[in-house]
Amino acid sequence: SLDNLNASLLRFAMELGGIFLLAGFLVFGLSFFLARMSLRPVEHAFSEQQRFVQDASHELKTPLTVILANLSILKSHPTATIREEALWIQNTETEAKRMQELTERLLFLAKADAKKLPPRSEVLSLSTLVESTALPFTALAFERKLSLALDISPALSVRGDAQTLAQLLAILLDNALKYAAPGTEVTVRLCRQKKHALLSVHNNGELIPADALPRLFDRFFRVDKSRARAAGGYGLGLSIAKTIANAHGGDIRADSTAEHGTVFTVTLPLSE
Template sequence: MFKQLRNKFLMLNLIIISIMMVISFTSIYLITYRSVHNDITLEMNRLLEAKGKPNKEPKRSNINGSNSNDEKHSFERSASFILIMNNNNNLLSHSSTFDMNEEFYKTASEKALNLKADRGSFELDDTYWEFMRKPSSEESVYKLIFLDVTDRYNYLTNLIYTFAAVAFIMLIVIFFISRFFANKAIKPIKETFDKQEQFIADASHELKTPLAVINTNTDVLLANSEDTISNQSKWIYYIKSEVHRMTKLTNDLLYLAQADNSDIRLISTDFNLSEAVENIILTMEASIFESNLLLDYDITPEIICHGNSEKLKQVVMILLDNALKYTNSHGKISLELKKYNNKAVMTFSNTGKGIPENDIKHIFDRFYRIDKSRSKNSGGYGLGLAIAKSIVEQHKGRIYAKSIINTITTFTVELPLAVNR
């Protein structure tokens, strides 16, 4: 699909550029042609004003009956001649820049008269001539002025060939440039589409398991419909537990979908981030102690941030819970909140296996879990870090992770301080 989109984009781009090039080159050619045509007209009028007495110039080598001059001689003006004709189209006299035989004059006049026009052009002996018919001051007589325009015609022809070559080369260059930028433009769209497909597939997979558990336990209840509720409470508890998990999952999915579409409007105020973090630590201390882990924290007091305190508490809860799950037995969890310039910086560190380098760039992706079996046992869906990242970015902050295998893992959250602080 994206390949077809890219090809359509390239074709449209090339068509538009081709049309622009055709219009540009055609305009240049028409301007040049008009200039050349005007130059020919001026020179023919100059010949007419000379009254048949043009300056002598060396003869061109391709004209019959010409004088034998050096072919490498450069010419200041094109070859020309004037024929005086009567109304019966008979040649009365001629005037030329060089001597030519009578047969040449006769052939030239016949070609001009056959066109039945006062002005035109024809080819004679591999030379292009342009003529103009003008009435003479004498009655029953008119003049035919002929001018060699071979060089001018060759110039226009070479101009067309040059335009064609330049257009061909430019189209090739533009094709590869357009292809590069088309791939670059489509890449984020493709990545977003792929993530959306993966997101839907993962969400469907996660919902399938609790639905299967609910369906199975419901069948068990229906199979023992005559039994008391107290005897079947185990199956009802399983159903309730799965419903609770599904509710949490759907709420998380709804939040992420709203965050993607910028539908969430957080109520923001100035609040004491130091107190908010300390309150979360108090709620988590019991769980950390029961897991035989050591908690060490250093909180700088009176750090004021602007935002939604409940959402940022959720970030702290997610990162502490994540550290709790992945800290090794009898390990240590460290939390630090400091102020650096105009930012509040929180760091969450824990000892343990660490995160492989290939996985650390994906840990904020939705449904991404390094140890899937362990995450399932702990009730996780791989959405916590994605939600934490979304909340931090909504507060114009930044979150990232670093890890040393089998040593320590550190998550860092940077948040802007309140303006008045």
């Protein structure tokens, strides 16, 4: 009887030890899984930061190379006049301006990442802002043999920063005019949809592939890199536009079909 009791106690102890060991493995596995899950956003952010730095360095490399090449040519002609070397001086100035534009856009995105964009504290007339921002593009449209049409609902107000909202529209208009087919019309529309303002910019031209639409707002993404670079683009404009829309409590989307052309639509909450 005592032997049976000892055997039972031993069996119970072994079973209890097995349970504790299994529980320990389960706790360790769960802890490891949760730790990995918690680190994923950090790893993703670090990976995105690395890619951002690499892409920015790549974009800066081209204008720097051109500037250094132009300066090398100028140094090889020490007795030449400014008039004789005007081509190389102009090329240097052009590339320097491109670097300035890229740097300004990178600084804007850095401020956005650091949550240092202007606060949405001012109630402003979005109708007036859209009209005043779009009108100067009429001359640019004329130069490119395009027409610019405005369809703006009056008295629509939002809470936000006028400068960055104007920048958002300028980015969309600039893209629309760059890639519109000659002889077509670019349309800017602003209307109310319940408690939101819908701002859209539409053009007809080369369509954006369906598989590229989800990545349009990624930093440095370009559907056609050679074409975008020839047009002076860096693949940052749409990312900045989305950043501005999100900072104002809104969003932006793109649609491109053979039937309706390409349209970018910004949704912004109306001011009460």
